[in-house]
Amino acid sequence: MSVNLYRFGKTVVTIILxxxxxxxxxxxxxxxxxxxxxxxxxxxxxxxPPVVGLTSPRVIHFMAKEELFHVPILKQILPTINVFPVKRGMSDKxxxxxxxxxxxEGEVLGLFPEGTRSKTGELGKGLAGAGFFALRTNAAVxxxxxxxxxxxxxxxxxxxGKPIDFSQYREQKISPEEATEVIMDEIRKLISAHK
Structure with a gap:
């Protein structure tokens, strides 16, 4: 990871956005x-992604759709600012x-559980990936x-929002889909409380 390039990018994005x-x-x-x-x-x-990056107190690693890594300039820049590719529509092991x-390893991973932008601005259905990570690690969600x-x-x-306590859900062995729904409900509450 090029920390200096990430910080430089964050500074530039902050100044503009x-x-x-x-x-x-x-x-x-x-x-x-x-x-x-x-x-x-x-x-x-x-x-x-840049807006979450500039507001987060810590350095974030983002997953991004693989197609972005085929764009000439982006494929050079993205890996240097902690972005890695994920194939959409299939399980990318x-x-x-x-x-x-x-x-x-104690890092911060940023995800957009819907997997794509909402065309209406309304919160859509989350994909199972977010729940998978929440259940398979002890990371704060x-x-x-x-x-x-x-x-x-x-x-x-x-x-x-405050970190969601996932310990009970891990013990209950809920599915990744159910875990994602727990997360989406919390996002929904934040949107409703701060509109």
Whole structure:
């Protein structure tokens, strides 16, 4: 990981996006200071990953659709800013292993459980991947709500919820799909509370 390039990118993105969208960050005081963290956010715009990146108190590793790694400039840049590819529409064992490894090593993994942007802005159904990571590691699971719109000089809120206690769900051996639904419910509550 090129920490310096990540920090440089975060600084540039902050200088441009923070004033443009009047980004307000809420809830970072309860964000775990160390240990593995799984951030799960709703997905309303292509700018969501840099916005979550600039508001997170810690460095994030993001999964991104594999197609982005075929774009000439992006395929060089993305790996240097902690982004790794995932194949959509199928079980990508390599990406799952990479995500598990990062969480077990105490890193922060950022996911958009819906898997794609919401065309309506409403929260969609989450995919099982988020639940898989939540159940298979002891990482703190932090729900995150991005509340738009992405319009210049209109306030954009990024709300981090308190970590979800997954210990009971791990003991109950619920399915990854059910675990994802628990996470999506928490994101839904954050959106409702901060609209």
């Amino acid at each position: 923070k004033p443009l969208f009047r980004i307000q960050t809420i809830g970072t005081e309860s964000f775990p200071k160390d240990g593995g963290v799984l951030i799960c956010a709703n997905h309303i715009d292509n700018l969501d 390599g990406a799952l292993k990479k995500g598990l490894k990062l969480l077990k 932090v729900p995150c709500a991005i509340i738009g719109p992405y319009k210049p000089f209109q306030k954009l809120r990024v709300v981090y």
